[in-house]
Amino acid sequence: MTENYKYPESFLEEVITKNDIVDVVSTYVKIDRKGKDYFGLCPFHSEKTPSFSVVPAKQIYYCFGCNKGGNVINFVKDIENLEYGEAIRHLAERANINIPIKNSYVDQALLLREKRIYEMNAIAARFFFENMKAQENNLAYKYLRERGVKSETIAAFGMGFAKKDWASLYEHLKSKGFSDKEILDGGLISKSKKDSLYDRFRNRIIFPIIDIRNRVIGFGGRALDEKDVKYINSPETLVYKKNRSLFGLNFAKHSKHDYAIIVEGYLDCIMLNQEGFSNTIATLGTALTENQALMIKRLFGQVVIAYDNDAAGQNATLRGLDILAATGCVVKVLILPKKDDYNNVIKDPDDFIKHKGAKAFKELLEEAMLLVEYKAFLLKEKHDTNTSEGLIAFLKGVAKAIGQVDSPVERDVYIKNISARFNTSYEALLKEVQEVGGKEPRPKTQIQASKYEKKVLPSLRDAKTTIDLTTIFYGILVILCNKPSFADQIKEDLLNEKIFHSDYAKDLLEEILLKIEEQENPDEAKVASMLDDEQRAIFIKQAANYHTISDSQKALHDYIKKYRHDIIANNNLILVKALESEGLSEEERINLEQEFRKNTELLVKYK
Ligand SMILES: [Zn+2]
Numbered sequence: 297m298t299e300n301y302k303y304p305e306s307f308l309e310e311v312i313t314k315n316d317i318v319d320v321v322s323t324y325v326k327i328d329r330k331g332k333d334y335f336g337l338c339p340f341h342s343e344k345t346p347s348f349s350v351v352p353a354k355q356i357y358y359c360f361g362c363n364k365g366g367n368v369i370n371f372v373k374d375i376e377n378l379e380y381g382e383a384i385r386h387l388a389e390r391a392n393i394n395i396p397i398k399n400s401y402v403d404q405a406l407l408l409r410e411k412r413i414y415e416m417n418a419i420a421a422r423f424f425f426e427n428m429k430a431q432e433n434n435l436a437y438k439y440l441r442e443r444g445v446k447s448e449t450i451a452a453f454g455m456g457f458a459k460k461d462w463a464s465l466y467e468h469l470k471s472k473g474f475s476d477k478e479i480l481d482g483g484l485i486s487k488s489k490k491d492s493l494y495d496r497f498r499n500r501i502i503f504p505i506i507d508i509r510n511r512v513i514g515f516g517g518r519a520l521d522e523k524d525v526k527y528i529n530s531p532e533t534l535v536y537k538k539n540r541s542l543f544g545l546n547f548a549k550h551s552k553h554d555y556a557i558i559v560e561g562y563l564d565c566i567m568l569n570q571e572g573f574s575n576t577i578a579t580l581g582t583a584l585t586e587n588q589a590l591m592i593k594r595l596f597g598q599v600v601i602a603y604d605n606d607a608a609g610q611n612a613t614l615r616g617l618d619i620l621a622a623t624g625c626v627v628k629v630l631i632l633p634k635k636d637d638y639n640n641v642i643k644d645p646d647d648f649i650k651h652k653g654a655k656a657f658k659e660l661l662e663e664a665m666l667l668v669e670y671k672a673f674l675l676k677e678k679h680d681t682n683t684s685e686g687l688i689a690f691l692k693g694v695a696k697a698i699g700q701v702d703s704p705v706e707r708d709v710y711i712k713n714i715s716a717r718f719n720t721s722y723e724a725l726l727k728e729v730q731e732v733g734g735k736e737p738r739p740k741t742q743i744q745a746s747k748y749e750k751k752v753l754p755s756l757r758d759a760k761t762t763i764d765l766t767t768i769f770y771g772i773l774v775i776l777c778n779k780p781s782f783a784d785q786i787k788e789d790l791l792n793e794k795i796f797h798s799d800y801a802k803d804l805l806e807e808i809l810l811k812i813e814e815q816e817n818p819d820e821a822k823v824a825s826m827l828d829d830e831q832r833a834i835f836i837k838q839a840a841n842y843h844t845i846s847d848s849q850k851a852l853h854d855y856i857k858k859y860r861h862d863i864i865a866n867n868n869l870i871l872v873k874a875l876e877s878e879g880l881s882e883e884e885r886i887n888l889e890q891e892f893r894k895n896t897e898l899l900v901k902y903k
Pocket residue numbers: 338339340341348359360361362363364
């Protein structure tokens with residue numbers, strides 16, 4: 297199931313050429329021709345005037361508003377929220393291209409068993425939903441309506457009702473041609489000690505769990521009788537894996553928000569959806585797993601955790617935070633008030649939205665805290681900061697949390713925000729941070745660590761400079777894609793002098809030059825497919841603007857000149873800073889000074 301498998305290039309090329317980007321985009325977005333290109337409203341961000349463009353000549357799309365762009369594969373990946381490999385397969389099927397088999401051995405029997413479970417689940421979901429629709433004597437419907445769930449919402453989520461009967465679903469599935477073994481494998485029936493078979497879900501409200509490709513993978517059931525276990529879920533089956541399933545993904549993946557709200561329960565998710573927060577997903581009552589976190593990261597990149605208001609919820613939040621943060625997700629925590637204005641206890645997001653409404657929930661979302669702020673919040677609850685011992689314990693705890701943040705700039709922002717938010721003195725907190733954990737990192741420590749390798753300079757560059765340099769570099773690559781005859785010149789000017797803003801840039805250029813040597817001229821769509829999302833956005837922006845260049849020879853000359861100059865000048869800035877830092881050894885100083893002189897000579901040469 298891993299997506300790291302690389303398809304043969306000839307296959308990828310066939311997929312790209314047989315799926316014209318204008319055709320594919322048109323099935324999702326209304327685009328109109330203007331000159332050579334097409335324009336329309338961007339499907340990836342909300343806008344009133346079209347800034348989304350499709351360039352058929354280059355087989356790419358680009359949005360001037362949100363900078364999303366790429367080739368036809370990237371488009372399908374983003375709009376359908378698929379993984380890269382899935383997008384390729386989707387397009388291959390669309391164009392009737394045979395998909396090369398990853399492994400020579402494919403277990404056809406296993407695939408068939410999976411297929412049968414999906415079919416069975418769809419039939420079961422329909423069966424439960426029909427029960428729900430029959431409203432007489434239907435406790436499930438009554439319960440949901442009393443909890444504030446609208447009929448439309450019940451239908452949208454396909455919520456169902458499992459009656460008290462012992463075998464009504466079992467009989468139904470038998471009548472549809474499923475064997476006992478298949479129904480057991482699908483987790484819909486259980487076997488008693490006396491070997492008799494009976495429905496797993498009885499006298500329960502049923503929540504179908506639907507995956508990102510709109511298949512029913514399993515079910516959750518809430519008891520209608522207080523005496524029963526409150527929630528049960530499908531057991532693990534071939535298609536239902538607890539550690540990688542999330543509830544509400546089928547809606548959330550179409551939401552236009554760039555972040556997800558994570559809640560604990562089915563009804564939290566459903567009620568927030570009903571109030572317009574379609575980007576809500578539930579973790580199905582289990583602790584968040586790494587697989588789930590990776591999926592969330594891939595779909596959203598940012599999350600707000602809105603767990604229950606009790607100690608268990610708090611602990612789950614902390615665990616979830618760590619797991620999500622480890623994937624590189626930006627994580628925030630939403631804090632629910634303990635009571636509403638009328639002293640009603642608020643246990644979970646469902647309670648909150650019922651008592652306070654969507655607008656108030658939106659305000660909570662805006663105030664959601666970053667990890668370190670949340671840790672400060674918990675410490676503030678634990679310690680009475682009106683006493684001096686309490687205050688010291690609070691400051692020490694917060695300082696420790698801030699000390700774990702790598703970037704000094706970020707640390708300072710935290711010190712400012714937390715001292716303002718929790719009403720403590722900035723100076724006092726700063727002092728603690730410096731004492732407890734926060735050592736001011738100096739360039740010299742990094743230089744010592746790496747014995748001043750070439751890699752040091754790129755890592756010391758600020759983000760903006762890196763983006764500026766990347767932009768110029770991709771300007772050069774776009775010209776190369778359009779005018780492969782400039783290959784020799786670019787090779788001489790950049791490769792021979794080894795001036796690059798990153799190792800990655802050098803590798804990429806070498807790969808493209810190699811293709812040109814092999815008479816295989818790379819176009820922008822192909823180069824785009826070699827880049828990750830962030831890099832691609834910068835590259836495609838340059839590609840989309842190529843038509844504004846009237847003299848490509850002059851443009852190339854100017855780009856190369858600026859690229860070389862800016863890299864060297866920036867390197868010197870960093871070297872000056874490094875030379876100013878204290879505690880350099882004599883050897884380090886000499887190395888730095890040598891590098892500085894060499895750079896300065898280059899700067900004169902490339903003026
Ligand atoms: Zn856009």
